[in-house]
Amino acid sequence: MEYLLHILILIGIYIILSVSLNLVVGYSGLLSIAHAAFYGVGAYVAALLALKLHSPFLLNIICAVILSGLLGALVGIPSLRIRDDYFAIATFAFQVITFSVMNNWVSFTGGPMGLPGIPQPTIFGLEINTHYRFLSLVFVLGVIVLWVCHKIVNSPFGRVLKSIREDEIFAQAQGKNVASCKVLVFVIGAGMASVAGVMYAYYISFIDPTSFTIMESIFILSIVIIGGAGNIWGSVLAAAVLVILPEALRFLGMPSSIAANMRQIIYGALLVILMLFRPQGFIGEYAFKK
Amino acid sequence: MTPALNIINVNKNFDGTIALDDFSLEVPRNSITGIIGPNGAGKTTLFNVITGFLPLDSGKITFNDKNVARMPSYQIMRLGVARTFQQLRLITRMTVQDNILLSFQNQAGEHLKNTFFFPGRVKEEEKRNEEKATELLSFMGIEDKASDLVEDLSYGQQKMVSLACCLASGADLLLLDEPVAGINPETIDNILSVIAKLPEGGKTVVLIEHNMDAVMQVCHTVVFMDEGKKIVEGVPESVRNDPAVLKAYLE
Known part of the structure; x- marks a missing residue:
């Protein structure tokens, strides 16, 4: 039962990550591969505050969101002046830098040894110490993130984002301040990713840099693409599938010597097949229309 | 009354190619101005320079007496300029x-x-x-x-x-890049009748068009430009019969 709850909590964390990345990649067309960096920033900020200052959970989550958002602006303002693949490279650079800081600033972040012993969070006197309570907390945060994203993409601002994705020149010709919209959505995405990071740090109670590598960024990006770029519910569904899939492959009953490799192969093959037959993802952008 | 759009001695070069050569034009309020000229005459470049999509090298462009040269595009649009694109956007x-x-x-x-x-x-x-x-x-x-x-x-x-x-x-000023090119006659009439009504509604229109009949039908003033220069400006009939225009269109 705890195993099942554990999977559900992970799904919740990945829903927050993928929905927020979808806002940036799917709706606004900004190919960011730095999402795990912001995820990591959230985790490290919360862990360091909890360990060094013993500050409460709610304060930590607010600090993490603000700091991650500021970093998002810092990266976004110069990077968003360049477009498409160049922007992707700029975010890649930020991802690498963030990982290096986590990995090498040993006195502050613990370096490769990570930060162990993160205390369990307490909210208004309620200690979040069981899987059930963690799941409820992730669920509440996930619903808030989903609601905010839903409001954004269905607002006139969301319409501007889509127009920027489709044709930046046209958006400018309609008097839209393309640069500020891009920075804003990038900052929002970064802030939301840090929420997932905070939850991860408190839940696992141990973090190290290997959880926030470029591979993690690519994994979140593949959730967005497989679910359907530009569709929030696609990301929710794909987050569930991609978290469950490797777990399900555990039960295939293969000899342990090849199990790990076989899992990787099946996993990869499924992704290729899906992209061949359903390139718009599980739920494409226009799945609910027409 | 000050002109809606005033373009004063604008120059624009692309790596040595002169796209706009000391180009000046006054567009009066509530009028329709047609810009004609051969391909590569600098007509679309002119639109891009007015709307800030291309920076100008020198000169001045005022819209409602406000200098818009070197303003970002979106700000120019917010002042009340709208445009269409030749390759439909x-x-x-x-x-x-x-x-x-x-x-x-x-x-x-x-x-x-x-x-x-x-x-x-x-x-x-x-x-x-x-x-x-x-x-x-x-x-x-x-x-x-x-x-x-x-x-x-x-x-x-x-x-x-x-x-x-x-x-x-x-927007008060509409810049239309080939509004009727490549479409059937019926739709052309439809679009032209909409354009013709715009000045009554307080709008100023500048349009680029190769379709001479359309230009003759709706424009109050026609400007013929070639190699980035204004060659002829006047009422439609006189521009159509100008030797320079006839030469360019017959060659």
């Missing part, structure tokens, strides 16, 4: 209505704080804009296409939508 994967809605200026809903803290105001504004969009589309005669994706429309209908977007923006 619209959001093809959005509906016609959404394209029009996108074109309204100063929308409260485009600021996130309003979406979250004043949802009522945003909703109300959106409803009002939807009504305005419907009105506009029926004015253009394509109200039945409102919920179609732009990519499903014919080329002529797409040109009408891009004109509708310009009108939705509420």
Whole structure:
């Protein structure tokens, strides 16, 4: 039962990550591969505050969101002046830098040894110490993130984002301040990713840099693409599938010597097949229309 | 009365190629000015320079007495300039209505704080804009296409939508790049009748067009340009019969 709850909590964390990345990649067309960096920033900020200052959970989550958002602006303002693949490279650079800081600033972040012993969070006197309570907390945060994203993409601002994705020149010709919209959505995405990071740090109670590598960024990006770029519910569904899939492959009953490799192969093959037959993802952008 | 648009001695070079050569033009309010000239004469470059999509090398451009040279495009548009593009730009994967809605200026809903803290105001504004969009589309005669994706429309209908977007923006100055090129005669008449009515509504139009009949039909002033220079400017009939124009169009 705890195993099942554990999977559900992970799904919740990945829903927050993928929905927020979808806002940036799917709706606004900004190919960011730095999402795990912001995820990591959230985790490290919360862990360091909890360990060094013993500050409460709610304060930590607010600090993490603000700091991650500021970093998002810092990266976004110069990077968003360049477009498409160049922007992707700029975010890649930020991802690498963030990982290096986590990995090498040993006195502050613990370096490769990570930060162990993160205390369990307490909210208004309620200690979040069981899987059930963690799941409820992730669920509440996930619903808030989903609601905010839903409001954004269905607002006139969301319409501007889509127009920027489709044709930046046209958006400018309609008097839209393309640069500020891009920075804003990038900052929002970064802030939301840090929420997932905070939850991860408190839940696992141990973090190290290997959880926030470029591979993690690519994994979140593949959730967005497989679910359907530009569709929030696609990301929710794909987050569930991609978290469950490797777990399900555990039960295939293969000899342990090849199990790990076989899992990787099946996993990869499924992704290729899906992209061949359903390139718009599980739920494409226009799945609910027409 | 000061001109709506005043272009004064504008120069623009592309790596040694002269696109605009000391170009000057005064566009009076509530008029329709046609710009004609051979390919590569610098007509589209002129539009791009006016709207800030290309920086000018030297000269001055004022719109309603405000210098717009070196302003970012979106700010120029917000002052009340709208344009269409020769290679039609619209959001093809959005509906016609959404394209029009996108074109309204100063929308409260485009600021996130309003979406979250004043949802009522945003909703109300959106409803009002939807009504305005419907009105506009029926004015253009394509109200039945409102919920179609732009990519499903014919080329002529797409040109009408891009004109509708310009009108939705509420701009005083409309820069139309080949509004009737490559479409069937019936739609041409339709578009021309819409353009001809614009000055009555307080709008100023500058259009680039190769279709001489169309230019003769709607324009009050015609400018013939070649190699970035203004060669002839005058009423349509005189420009059409000017030796330089005849030579360029017969060659």
